[in-house]
Amino acid sequence: MKRISSRDNASFKQLKKLAESSKARRKAAQALLDGIHLLAACLESGMQPRLVAISENALDHPEIGPLLASLPEVEVLQLPDALFNEITQLDTPVGLLALIDIPPARIPSNAGFCLMLEDVQDPGNLGTILRSAAAAGVEVAYLSPRCADAWSPKVLRAAMGAHFVLPIEEGADLPALVARFNGKTLATRLDAKQSLYQLDLRGPTAVLIGNEGAGLSDALLEIANTPVRIPMPGQIESLNAAAAASICLFECVRQRLK
Amino acid sequence: MKRISSRDNASFKQLKKLAESSKARRKAAQALLDGIHLLAACLESGMQPRLVAISENALDHPEIGPLLASLPEVEVLQLPDALFNEITQLDTPVGLLALIDIPPARIPSNAGFCLMLEDVQDPGNLGTILRSAAAAGVEVAYLSPRCADAWSPKVLRAAMGAHFVLPIEEGADLPALVARFNGKTLATRLDAKQSLYQLDLRGPTAVLIGNEGAGLSDALLEIANTPVRIPMPGQIESLNAAAAASICLFECVRQRLK
Numbered sequence: 281m282k283r284i285s286s287r288d289n290a291s292f293k294q295l296k297k298l299a300e301s302s303k304a305r306r307k308a309a310q311a312l313l314d315g316i317h318l319l320a321a322c323l324e325s326g327m328q329p330r331l332v333a334i335s336e337n338a339l340d341h342p343e344i345g346p347l348l349a350s351l352p353e354v355e356v357l358q359l360p361d362a363l364f365n366e367i368t369q370l371d372t373p374v375g376l377l378a379l380i381d382i383p384p385a386r387i388p389s390n391a392g393f394c395l396m397l398e399d400v401q402d403p404g405n406l407g408t409i410l411r412s413a414a415a416a417g418v419e420v421a422y423l424s425p426r427c428a429d430a431w432s433p434k435v436l437r438a439a440m441g442a443h444f445v446l447p448i449e450e451g452a453d454l455p456a457l458v459a460r461f462n463g464k465t466l467a468t469r470l471d472a473k474q475s476l477y478q479l480d481l482r483g484p485t486a487v488l489i490g491n492e493g494a495g496l497s498d499a500l501l502e503i504a505n506t507p508v509r510i511p512m513p514g515q516i517e518s519l520n521a522a523a524a525a526s527i528c529l530f531e532c533v534r535q536r537l538k
Numbered sequence: 539m540k541r542i543s544s545r546d547n548a549s550f551k552q553l554k555k556l557a558e559s560s561k562a563r564r565k566a567a568q569a570l571l572d573g574i575h576l577l578a579a580c581l582e583s584g585m586q587p588r589l590v591a592i593s594e595n596a597l598d599h600p601e602i603g604p605l606l607a608s609l610p611e612v613e614v615l616q617l618p619d620a621l622f623n624e625i626t627q628l629d630t631p632v633g634l635l636a637l638i639d640i641p642p643a644r645i646p647s648n649a650g651f652c653l654m655l656e657d658v659q660d661p662g663n664l665g666t667i668l669r670s671a672a673a674a675g676v677e678v679a680y681l682s683p684r685c686a687d688a689w690s691p692k693v694l695r696a697a698m699g700a701h702f703v704l705p706i707e708e709g710a711d712l713p714a715l716v717a718r719f720n721g722k723t724l725a726t727r728l729d730a731k732q733s734l735y736q737l738d739l740r741g742p743t744a745v746l747i748g749n750e751g752a753g754l755s756d757a758l759l760e761i762a763n764t765p766v767r768i769p770m771p772g773q774i775e776s777l778n779a780a781a782a783a784s785i786c787l788f789e790c791v792r793q794r795l796k
Contacts, residue, residue: 321774404662408778408780408781411774411776411777411778411781412777412778412781413772414772414773414774414776415770415772415774415775415776415777416770416771416772417770417771417772417773418772438778440774440776440778441774441776442774445772445773445774446772446773475795477792477795510788511791511792511795512673512674512675512791513674513675513791513794513795514671514672514673514674514675514676514703514704515672515675515703515704516579516669516672516673516698516699516700516703517673518669518672518673518698518699519669519670519673519784520666520669520670520696520698520780520784522666522778522780522781523666523669523670523780523781523784526777526778526781526784526785527784527785527788530768530785530789531792533769533770533771534735534769534789536771537733537735537769537771
């Protein structure tokens with residue numbers, strides 16, 4: 281284990297850049313996993329981190345010792361708590377960060393259950409949606425260029441490991457994907473005539489979810505072949521993007537269970 | 539319109555306290571609505587604010603003039619942007635804050651569609667859940683004492699007006715409520731035998747949602763009469779609390795539409 285004590289250390293500077301800058305993450309094709317749970321999900325998928333950083337505070341953590349012992353080939357850095365806290369974005373960090381190469385997305389060629397996200401900008405929402413999609417068995421998530429950075433620490437944290445089981449294509453050309461999708465392309469909108477619960481969703485289905493404020497763009501609304509409304513019998517007609525996505529995805533799950 | 543320029547002004551100090559302290563909000567039984575949408579939702583419910591604060595920056599906003607003109611009896615304060623920004627929690631504030639008396643919750647005596655939240659601590663999650671509940675037509679939301687403060691600015695923002703159509707009881711004794719609920723009390727757990735989609739949810743139903751990390755307490759799991767699992771065919775079995783709540787509530791919606 282190598283101890284680092286200076287802010288001028290090259291590894292520390294690299295970690296800090298990756299924590300803060302989506303540009304740096306894209307350039308290096310690397311990301312940071314904050315906490316034990318995400319590293320465990322990464323390892324479970326068969327991936328190894330490049331580097332693990334531990335805060336002094338965490339040296340005695342009962343789960344961290346065995347975890348490191350299981351990774352004899354991975355470089356481990358030890359950081360003073362003050363330096364570690366400059367990198368982590370958790371309020372109560374466990375004191376473990378892993379640096380990984382972002383895995384190439386293995387996009388299936390003929391997915392029958394897709395998610396397409398247009399300009400979902402809140403990292404918490406994006407992560408929550410990816411988590412629901414992975415749990416629902418979505419085969420691929422396509423993200424428009426103006427979505428939040430899928431590999432940012434906040435999205436990774438909210439997604440709770442979804443990144444390691446769900447292929448994610450960033451910068452996707454959604455209009456082209458919708459146009460050539462061979463099945464139902466569901467566009468939620470409040471004024472749609474058809475209810476989500478009237479549709480047969482057992483065949484190939486792509487669920488489209490739009491920006492938190494603006495919803496789906498006219499460009500996508502025009503070409504999606506299945507406008508759909510989530511019935512809302514309450515006194516407000518309004519759902520969070522992640523709630524709407526989860527409801528649509530799990531209606532697909534329900535119908536496919538039969 | 540009264541202009542305020544000093545941090546020592548009593549109204550400014552009161553607004554700041556209400557923005558920052560849940561204790562202050564409870565003591566005064568008052569809360570702050572940040573932005574036009576929340577004030578509109580409040581007005582639509584028939585409530586009037588006690589006071590509206592406007593930033594200098596917002597004086598020319600095209601929606602704010604007519605809004606204030608429709609409230610001739612409400613006191614309006616004008617604040618320099620610097621002072622306003624000490625109160626708002628929005629990154630890009632529109633420049634309008636309204637001070638309201640927290641309305642008394644009109645709890646229906648025999649609600650057939652309830653939500654019970656145990657120790658949901660993330661304000662964004664809590665607000666998103668209340669928003670889904672209001673859209674689903676839930677009749678009352680009961681919050682355990684260790685839930686986040688329902689009237690905090692972050693919860694209000696995420697709930698997008700749900701507070702004005704959904705009765706919310708904070709500090710609720712959930713074990714007592716579950717014990718005397720005359721219908722199904724649904725407790726989601728990964729190891730439950732029954733699937734959500736096998737249940738008949740058309741009768742009286744209470745949906746129980748637990749803490750983000752720990753789930754429902756053993757105390758509630760023991761007395762809830764309907765343990766239930768959301769089927770997750772994907773490679774992770776994990777949902778955000780707000781996603782799980784939305785899926786359960788809208789399965790009730792779906793069944794009741796028939």
